[in-house]
Amino acid sequence: MKLAWSDEDEAFRAELLAFLEAYCPQEAKRGKDFLGEGFTGVPEWARQWQATLFDHGWMVPGYPPELGGRNATPVQTLIYLEELAHRGIVRSVHFGGYAIVGPSLLEFGNDGQRALAAPSIRGDIVWCVGMSEPDAGSDLANLSTRAVLDGDSFVVNGQKVWTSYAPFADKCFCYVRTDPDAPKHKGISVLIIDMDTPGIEVRPLRHITGAAEFAEVFFTDVVVPRANLVGELNNGWRITMGSLAHERGGLWVEGVAGAQRALEGLVALARRRGLDTDPTVRRRLAEAYEQVASLRALGYKGFASFAQGSSAPEHSYMKLATSELRKVLFELGMDLCGPYGAVVDPALAEEGGRWWSGFFVSLAGTIGGGTSEIQRNVVATRVLGLPKS
Ligand SMILES: Cc1cc2nc3c(=O)[nH]c(=O)nc-3n(C[C@H](O)[C@H](O)[C@H](O)COP(=O)(O)OP(=O)(O)OC[C@H]3O[C@@H](n4cnc5c(N)ncnc54)[C@H](O)[C@@H]3O)c2cc1C
Helix, strand or coil: CCCCCCHHHHHHHHHHHHHHHHHCCHHHHHCHHHCCCCCCCCCHHHHHHHHHHHHCCCCCCCCCHHHCCCCCCHHHHHHHHHHHHHCCCCCCCCHHHHHHHHHHHHHHCCHHHHCCHHHHHHCCCCEEEECCECCECCCHHHCCCEEEEECCEEEEEEEEEEEECHHHCCEEEEEEECCCCCCCCCCEEEEEEECCCCCEEEEEECCCCCCCCEEEEEEEEEEEEHHHEECCCCEHHHHHHHHHHHHHCCHHHHHHHHHHHHHHHHHHHHHHCCCCCCHHHHHHHHHHHHHHHHHHHHHHHHHHHHHCCCCCCHHHHHHHHHHHHHHHHHHHHHHHCHHHHHCCCCCCCHHHHHHHHHHHHHHHHCCCCCCHHHHHHHHHHHHCCCCCC
């Protein structure tokens, strides 16, 4: 057994680091802990950075060059995700296009729709993903936004909620009910809807951090060309499952590396505030270290099975564990800040508000993409083989 990166992989890493050194803007290094803060559109630096990554084959390294990659191996993709996460570097400020819609179009779209994948991954098209509704979140198959086929068009009526990036998205990858009489998983389809189509109203929802990048979206008699149907009519549930799998693919690496970065920040914070000799603080830091190290080992174990073509049930636990751990780490950060932990003013707060902002963002991480309760149900039934309750 050889527990080391190969020479090719180290050369890949060196090339990546040289690229980051030469091109990565300062703004991209603030990490996801801060993304909620004041984010109401795609800033110019973010547009340029995503396009630069794409043009140099570093946006999704596993893809071929025409899709913003360099045909990297799974191990190289792992190295890439870790190096970015360790440095707190974000690739994009809107992940829907490159992480969900692009891969879904490549897998399920027709030729014309597949042509949208490259500009989506490059960030030239900003997407929102319309899945959740007031009565369809964890139980997504309950969605009721209705699309009725009328000649060459669908007419869409209904409401989406928690739709990230909707206030400034160009297009919506929208899950609609096209057959209300079929069993609920069977009458769903996916439409590409231009966000400037008449009849769409976007009402921004403000986060606890102050940002308003997600929204309620109302559809009233919105006419969508039939050609915008992705895949087969009434077969959208398959795409739903694919979309969520694309979203979850590399998340564990980012989750573990993000936790490691927060832990390093906590150790530095404890030193700075003279708390590094406090036995309670030392115990909490050591516990956090043990959790990060265990999760990394579990992630690697799952990755090894995955890279050899087997399924990796460990990974269904990783989203749950890393998102819950983030909450614990950032709460500890607020504790270590003492009275300043609750100060929101970036000029007065420790590290510009990293700890309170990260804590609020960490709460969202335990809801979006499947809540912790739902992940626990998945682990119980699919990993441990327990019966459904
Ligand atoms: C930051 C963020 C971004 C998001 N972006 C998008 C987006 O771009 N597009 C989109 O469509 N959606 C988006 N969402 C919505 C997200 O997918 C839903 O919030 C999520 O699926 C949960 O659905 P819900 O909010 O309706 O909660 P519900 O499903 O109503 O759940 C409410 C509570 O009940 C619990 N619960 C529900 N069912 C069960 C069960 N069977 N067993 C045990 N407990 C259960 C849940 O865990 C939760 O605590 C986003 C959410 C967040 C936080």
